[in-house]
Amino acid sequence: MDDPNLAARTETSTPPDSVESSRERVWAAGKLEAMPIRKLPDAPPSIHLLGPTVFLVALGVGMGESYMWPRLVLVFGPDIRWLFLIGVTLQAVVMLEMARYAMATGESIFFGAARVFKPIMWFFFVVAILVYIWPGHLSAGAAALEKITGIPWTVSACVGLILVGVLFSLAKVIYNLLENLLSILIGLLVVSTAVVAAMVGTWGDLTSTIGGMFQFGYFPAQAMSPEWFPIIVGSIAFAGPSGMQQMWYTLHLRDSGAGMGAHIPKVRGLRHAGEEEKMPARGFMFDTEDKAELAKWKGWRRWVTFDALLLFWGITMLVTVSFTVLAQSASRTSPDVKALIESGEREAALNAMSDAFASAGGPVLGAVFLGFIALIGLNATLGLFDSFSRGQADMTYHFVKGAKKFRMSHLYAGFLWGVITFGILILLFGPADGPGAILDVLAFLSTFAMGAYCVVLLLVNNRMLPKPIRPKLVTNLIIGFGAVFYLGMLFFSLIKFGVVVG
Numbered sequence: 280m281d282d283p284n285l286a287a288r289t290e291t292s293t294p295p296d297s298v299e300s301s302r303e304r305v306w307a308a309g310k311l312e313a314m315p316i317r318k319l320p321d322a323p324p325s326i327h328l329l330g331p332t333v334f335l336v337a338l339g340v341g342m343g344e345s346y347m348w349p350r351l352v353l354v355f356g357p358d359i360r361w362l363f364l365i366g367v368t369l370q371a372v373v374m375l376e377m378a379r380y381a382m383a384t385g386e387s388i389f390f391g392a393a394r395v396f397k398p399i400m401w402f403f404f405v406v407a408i409l410v411y412i413w414p415g416h417l418s419a420g421a422a423a424l425e426k427i428t429g430i431p432w433t434v435s436a437c438v439g440l441i442l443v444g445v446l447f448s449l450a451k452v453i454y455n456l457l458e459n460l461l462s463i464l465i466g467l468l469v470v471s472t473a474v475v476a477a478m479v480g481t482w483g484d485l486t487s488t489i490g491g492m493f494q495f496g497y498f499p500a501q502a503m504s505p506e507w508f509p510i511i512v513g514s515i516a517f518a519g520p521s522g523m524q525q526m527w528y529t530l531h532l533r534d535s536g537a538g539m540g541a542h543i544p545k546v547r548g549l550r551h552a553g554e555e556e557k558m559p560a561r562g563f564m565f566d567t568e569d570k571a572e573l574a575k576w577k578g579w580r581r582w583v584t585f586d587a588l589l590l591f592w593g594i595t596m597l598v599t600v601s602f603t604v605l606a607q608s609a610s611r612t613s614p615d616v617k618a619l620i621e622s623g624e625r626e627a628a629l630n631a632m633s634d635a636f637a638s639a640g641g642p643v644l645g646a647v648f649l650g651f652i653a654l655i656g657l658n659a660t661l662g663l664f665d666s667f668s669r670g671q672a673d674m675t676y677h678f679v680k681g682a683k684k685f686r687m688s689h690l691y692a693g694f695l696w697g698v699i700t701f702g703i704l705i706l707l708f709g710p711a712d713g714p715g716a717i718l719d720v721l722a723f724l725s726t727f728a729m730g731a732y733c734v735v736l737l738l739v740n741n742r743m744l745p746k747p748i749r750p751k752l753v754t755n756l757i758i759g760f761g762a763v764f765y766l767g768m769l770f771f772s773l774i775k776f777g778v779v780v781g
Contacts (some may be wrong), residue, residue, distance in 0.1 A: 282454050292529035293434045295565045305562035308743040309394030310634035314384060319565035320541045322578030325585045331531040332586035333461045334519050335374060336594050347514040348599060349606035350628040353616055355499055355509070357491030357603055362511065364492040366518030366624050367599075371592045371766065372757045373525050376736045376750060378583040381529035382538025383576075383748055388732070391739035397678070397734060403523060404674050406728050410522050411667045414440065414702035420656015423629065423649040431707045439657065440706075443664055444699045448692060450548035457665055458535075469594060472601040472651060476642065480604035488603040503778040506621075512726060519595055522725035526732055530673060538579050546669060549692040558676060558687050567745040576748060602632075605648075609635040668695040693775045700704050730766030733758050 305313035351359050379392050393400040414436060421436035428435075450456040502511055516522070533540035542563050544556035565572045609616060609631035619627035629652060637645030672690035675682045680688065736758050740750050750758075 303694060304566070306745065308564075311390075311394050312561045314386075314562050314564040316566050317539065317563040317574045319539060319572050320536070320577075321584050322575055323343055325578075325581040331528065331535040331537065332374075332590045333458055333465060335524065335528050335591055336461075336465050337775055344382070347510070347517050349602050349609075349632060350620055351511065351514055352491075352603050352606040353610055353628055353631065354620055355502060357487045357607065358494040358497040359502070359511075360488065360491040360599075360603060361493060361495050361497060362515055363518045365764075366515045367592060367595055369757070369761050370519035370525065371587045372754065373733065373736065373761060374528065374587045374591060375583060376740055376754065376758055377525050377529050378532055378537070378587075379580075379748070379750065380736075380739055381532040382579050382583065382716055383542065383744055384562035384564060385533055385539035385543045386529075387533065387673050388526045388735065388739060389672070390562065390677060391743055392735050393674075393678060394743050395735070399738075400674060400678065402731070403526065403728070403735075404671065404729075405669055407670060410728065411663055411724060412701045412705075414660070414706060417656050417660040417702075418706065420653040420660070422626070423652035423656070426633070426649050427622065427653075436706050437703050439660065440699045443660060445500060447665060447668075448549040451452055451550075453534075453546055453548055453665060453669075453691075455545075456548075457661060461661060464654060465594070468651060468654055468658070469598055471647075472605075475647065476601035476604040478644075479597060479608045479638060481608075484604045484607040485600070487607065488600050491603075509772045512772050515725040515768065516729055516765065517593075522665060522728045523732070524663070525729075527670050528598070530666070530669045532583075534669075537583070538576075539565060544687075546691055547688045549688060552577060555686050555688050560677070564745070567747040568691070573747060583748060594728075605632045605635055607634075608638075610618045611635075612638050617627055633757050664695060664698060665697055668692075709755050718724045726765050726769045730762050730764075730769065733762035733765065737762070 305317040306316065306434045307313040348360070348363055380386070384391070389400050389403060393401065394583055417439050418436045419434060421432040421439065422437050424430065425432040435550055446456070501507060520528075532538070533543050534545050539562060542559070544558055547555045565576065567573060567576075606628070609628070611708055612635045613631040615628050616631035619631075629649075633645045636648035637643075668691045671694040672687055675690050675694075676685075676687050737755060741755065
C-alpha cells in the first residue's frame, strides 16, 4: 500500500456490515478511531429535484434575502448587490467542500474537526449554543404575522416553537419529513415571490437588479460609516446560509444516505426512538485506490455539484432577485422609506415592500407579502432547530463520556426541547428588544463561525482525506479567501468602528 494511512488491522469481532475476515483494511485519520473500508454506493442521477440541499435553501432563503439585503438596496441602490453575489457564490463552494468530507466518510464536519484537534469541535459546540438558541427567524416571521392577524408576535412565536417540537417528536424519520415539508414550502415561496415581483416591478427594476450584481467595487462613502459598515458585514454573512448552517448540512447529507452516509443509521423522532439502529462509533472510507470506486465517487461529486449550482445557488439567487425588484418598487411607492431606514426604523423596509405589494392589487396583496415573511421565518425555524439539535446530539453522542447510554434520537429530542424552552423564556421574559434586535444578535457570531469553518475545511479536507479525493489548489484558494473575507471584515469593523453588527 502506498498510503501509510491505509492499513490493515485485526478485529476481535466482526461488525455486521464488514466482510467475514479477521483482518480489515482501514483509513487512519487523526488520533481518533480509524475508518473501516467499505463499498461506496452507486451515485444517483446527477439531475434531480429533491435532496439534502433543500435544507440549505430553506435556511439560505431567509431574513438576509427578504429583509437585510432589500434594506441595503433601498439605501444604496441595486449596485450594492455585487457583494451578495460574492457571498452566495462563496457559499456554494463551501457547500461542495462540506459535502466532500461528509460523502467520503459518512461523518459530520464536526467529527472531522475532532480528528484534527478536539477543542476545535468543542468551539463549534459552544458557538452553536450562543448563536442558535435565539429564536430570531421565527420572531421576525411572527412580527409579520402580527400585522396580518393582530395576534401579538410573542404569542404566535411561542406557539410556533411548540408546534415545531411536537412535529419533530412525532416523525418516524425526521429527515424524510423535513425534506418533503421544506420542498413544498420553498416551492410555494419561490413561485409566489416571482409572480408578485413581476406584478409590481418593471423591466427597468429587473435589469438594474441583474446589472447591480456585476458592479464590482461599488461602495459609496456612506457604506463606510459606523452605522452601515457593520450592517453590510452582517448582510454578507446572511447571503445564503449563515453561521453554522453549512456545517449542519453534512449531517443532512449523511441522513439522506449520500455517499458513505448510506452506512449510517437515520435519526428518528422521539416517538420512534426505539426503532433506531445502533450508531457506529466512527464513519467509513471507500477504497480510493480502486478505479471503480473512484468512478462512483466522481458520480457523487456530479450529483452534489448539480445541487450546489442549480438548486442552491440558482434558487437563492432567484428569490433575492424577486425581493430586490420589490425593494425598488417600494422605493417608488414609499419615497420616504430611505429616510426612515436611516433614522433607525427597523421595520421600514418590510412595511414599504408590503405597500408595494398592495399597490398592485389592494391590501390583500400587502397581507400576502407579510405572509411570505412569516413563511420564511417558519422555513428557517424548521431547518435551524432540526439542524441545531442534530449537530449538538452528534457531538454529544460521540464525544461526551457516557452519552452512548442514550440513543441518538433521545439526545436529539433533549436538545430540541431545550432550545424550544429557552426560546419561549427569551420571548416572554428575555432582554430582546423585538424581532429585529434578536436577529441582530446572530450576525457577529454567525460571521465569526463562517470564517472559522473555512479554516476547518482546509484542515479537514487536506489532512483527513486520502490524496486522490482531496480538494484542488483552486478550491483551497477560494476557501482560504473565504476565511480572510469573513474574519477580515468582522475584525475590521470591530477595530475601525468598535462595532460588530448592525
